Structures are given as C-alpha cells and as structure tokens.
Amino acid sequence: MRLAAFVAAAALVAAPSVFAADILKADVPFPFQVEGKTLPAGTYNFKVDVQSDQVQVQGGSPPVAAMALIITRLAARPHPGANEHAHIVFDKVGNTYTLSELWEPGSDGFLVHVTKGPHEHHVIHVTK
Numbered sequence: 001m002r003l004a005a006f007v008a009a010a011a012l013v014a015a016p017s018v019f020a021a022d023i024l025k026a027d028v029p030f031p032f033q034v035e036g037k038t039l040p041a042g043t044y045n046f047k048v049d050v051q052s053d054q055v056q057v058q059g060g061s062p063p064v065a066a067m068a069l070i071i072t073r074l075a076a077r078p079h080p081g082a083n084e085h086a087h088i089v090f091d092k093v094g095n096t097y098t099l100s101e102l103w104e105p106g107s108d109g110f111l112v113h114v115t116k117g118p119h120e121h122h123v124i125h126v127t128k
Helices: 002-018
Strands: 023-028 032-034 037-039 042-049 054-059 064-069 072-074 086-093 096-103 109-111 120-126
Touching: 023 086, 023 120, 032 064, 037 064, 054 096
Parallel strands: 032 096
Antiparallel strands: 023 042, 032 037, 042 054, 054 064, 072 109, 086 096, 086 120, 096 109
16 A cells, blocks of 8 residues: 555656646747737747646737647657757738647647638747
C-alpha cells in the first residue's frame, strides 16, 4: 500500500513537467483576431496549455489578453526542417488576420481557428 501511495505522489509531482506549457514570443506586425477579439500589432506571448485545451495570448501596448480553444492537434510536418523552429500561422482574408495555428519545435501543431473559403497563410517564425 505504501508503494502505491509513493508512486501516486511521484506521478503528481512529475505531472506538471509533463504538461508544462511552452511560451512562444513573437513580434506581430499587424492587428489580429483571436476568438473574435482584435488585438493590436505588438509583441505577444503565446502560451499553449494542453491541460485546459487553450492558447493564451498576452502582450501588446497597452497590454491585452485573449484566449482561444484548441480545436485539434496537427501532426508534425513530414518534410525535413519543418519542425525545427517554432512558428505561428495567421489566416489572412482581405486585411484581416486571424490566429490559426501554433507550432512548437519538434512537436505537433495546435489548430485554434479554421478559415473557410479563400485565404492566405502568414507565418511568423519565433523564438522561445
């Protein structure tokens, strides 16, 4: 019984590191939308929280925050070099940019918005 309690306690201590959220920092040179909220151009932190299935966005000047639900995970890209750098993808329709995907190095991506109809992808490569 003591061994089972020890193993359970050890798992709880280790769990936060397994599910720790990475923060991606990016200079976004245009206003963009997150779940219908428009954020101004600026420097932002994008935090993927897999426990709550959310992407949290904070930054800008004056400081603003927004949150998007993760729709699904996206499989890592199969071609060489595609997964070496973090990047954030925005869907562009006309002059409107919408946060769409986040990709961490060596990991699956996260889809937070689907744009139906014609659109362009605008990719920002970022550092952690």
